[in-house]
Amino acid sequence: MSDKVRRRLPREVREQQIIDAGIQVFSKRGYHAAVVDEIADLAGISKPMVYLYFGSKEGLFIACIRREGERITADFQHAAGAAPDAESQLWAGLSAFFAFVAGHRDGWVVLYRQAPEMGGDVAAEVNRQRASVMTAVAALVAHGMNGSQLPPGEAEFVAHALVGAADSLTDWMERHPGESAERVTVRLMNMVWVGMRNVLDGEAWAPPSAAREAE
Amino acid sequence: MSDKVRRRLPREVREQQIIDAGIQVFSKRGYHAAVVDEIADLAGISKPMVYLYFGSKEGLFIACIRREGERITADFQHAAGAAPDAESQLWAGLSAFFAFVAGHRDGWVVLYRQAPEMGGDVAAEVNRQRASVMTAVAALVAHGMNGSQLPPGEAEFVAHALVGAADSLTDWMERHPGESAERVTVRLMNMVWVGMRNVLDGEAWAPPSAAREAE
Amino acid sequence: MSDKVRRRLPREVREQQIIDAGIQVFSKRGYHAAVVDEIADLAGISKPMVYLYFGSKEGLFIACIRREGERITADFQHAAGAAPDAESQLWAGLSAFFAFVAGHRDGWVVLYRQAPEMGGDVAAEVNRQRASVMTAVAALVAHGMNGSQLPPGEAEFVAHALVGAADSLTDWMERHPGESAERVTVRLMNMVWVGMRNVLDGEAWAPPSAAREAE
Amino acid sequence: MSDKVRRRLPREVREQQIIDAGIQVFSKRGYHAAVVDEIADLAGISKPMVYLYFGSKEGLFIACIRREGERITADFQHAAGAAPDAESQLWAGLSAFFAFVAGHRDGWVVLYRQAPEMGGDVAAEVNRQRASVMTAVAALVAHGMNGSQLPPGEAEFVAHALVGAADSLTDWMERHPGESAERVTVRLMNMVWVGMRNVLDGEAWAPPSAAREAE
DNA sequence: TATGAATGAGCATTCATTCAT
DNA sequence: GATGAATGAATGCTCATTCAT
Incomplete structure (x- = not known):
């Protein structure tokens, strides 16, 4: 009788618990292989509650994507906002981004690896969240490079490359379990950043036999 | 009159047709949402043939992964092998790699975006093929940088970043439909390559407020 | 108006209804030819309920075997237990046994004629139930013959013969629709029983030309 | 080239080989679980040959039943025919019958345990063969008991009991692997035969509390 | 609010059977 | 005579979803 006292929680809390469970299961199994029963079990409730709160499996999936997308963007911008100058912001933001990707494996996998291959109503939310993340990264890149003159659209290109690499x-x-997210960030920036700056300073690279391709 | 003449093909040929169809459907829908009937229809045969030749849906999926993995590795090494010097090989290889990723969308999506999230017997084949691709890229990177002294293990790190970025x-x-694979390759190499060389030449980057991280 | 009132029954009840239907269909068609849909229809439910409660067609089959095996053993021992002396017990037990075999045709056919030919997890349960029945019959035989000295193991032999004959x-x-189970029991016992007693009393039979076989 | 020289056998021989394989597989798996492919493999031919010779799986099954039924009846009557007097005939016949049941497990299982549960065209042949066996046993019983006056129909009753017991x-x-078919026959006859003769001589058995049932 | 009971619809898999060669 | 290639038609099983309580 005092065993499951955590019944009758406010809707807000229940929803977050279900989303937590959903992200875990969707991440492990993929959208189609994930079974609503397992999510309900993991959340400690019965299946009809999932439908009461989210309407459908797809509805729950969309909610998961939205929350993780917003969470990463927030993390990212919060970290960047706290830094004093442009380069520090870039570093802090990317570091936070990387920490998220590495630390919230489940959420990232759902958002970045599984959701994109889906259609229907999911696609809209996925595109929105991914665009939001990508835009934030691109903005940071553009801002961090504001000393050099970044050609228009270049920041977006760089953001795609950075996110994919991450x-x-x-x-x-x-x-390589010994490596921290921070150290990986440094190595990645070393590889990309120094190069980018030099390129913007005029040191371009061109295919060995075809200099015509370089701009 | 020439519509149904391709009945009764030898096993070898049918298998490739089925794999072609499988890659297309698996890429569009994902493994679980893909329906064997659709694959069979697309291949112009009936469902039992799929099972006769591949044993199961999973068997077909594995066959798809294997063929695409081997194909990309082959493309890649063939292109690199034809170039005269190390830097040309790197350029040619990466260019071929990029062309594959961009040109064989379906195969790449199956191999790189959908297969990794699966377990069971699929995982073994996926790991083998992905490791094979990653190893080939890393070897090319190591070889292309043989002028500078690349720290051990660095090539593998770079390969992961390059493949993810690609x-x-x-x-x-x-x-950006106007962009060719070649042009994107140049831009990516510009961003990464010049930086890497400079880094190896001693121009390291360090987090603004924390010089302790730099080596 | 009173047609569909029996919806939403407790699990316990539904399970028995499904087993009832299962025995009927398995008996009529045999395990492999039996179609789960037909069983579900007969039980007045939909197919998923069968799987929810029994896990698989095989699981349902095992449940059928178990229930019929336990039922016959119980009938048998209940009837025998109510009789005063050893011979009466034998008579009452065999009569009950025979009544079951003749009266629960479906259950008997499933347990005795179809289940034995199966392997896998079914075999274990079949062996258990059949052994249980055979042991009960053998015990009754041994007990009923306690006046004469029954050689060890003989009761088991007799039990096999009796069960097979039944x-x-x-x-x-x-x-011969006019014959009752009771009458058949009497005829069978007449044939077997008198003989057995005489045999135990020394009146043995031997192959005409080969007295060497008689003990 | 000289590997499979037994190709191109006369139809008669091929048919027997296929029936042999059929009996083996039907016995092991049951009619429905038996797969024509396995039978063809075991017979060393390709599947279409089975259809060429027997028309259908059911046709092959019927052929199996017919051959085994005829074989057992023949064995039986040949053994009985060779004995000098009535009691010897009975002994020899039952002994041969028992030897068949124990020795041709596969054929007996198909004929006696699996075929009976089937309907359709199979039922006709099964009934014919089983009736043929049962009639032969009943005739032997009636003949062997010709000294006593066997009530009409009694032999058939006894035959059913004997066959079931066997x-x-x-x-x-x-x-009990040590026991030979012959020894089991002796024990069974001991149990049944002596009793029958005594019964026919007037020593009837009646249910303990209900003498009204005895005739 | 919360859930045990129930199902429609769909999918992977199998197999007897038939052609084309 | 003999077979590899091919399929129509089932059938076991699962799952998102709903309802009665």
């Missing part, structure tokens, strides 16, 4: 490096990190 | 940039390319 | 005689009964 | 005792024999 995602892929989480696989690398799984095979 | 994957992510295919999304960028979809929103 | 099973076969249900076929005979189908072609 | 079948059931094959299970017993499987758990």
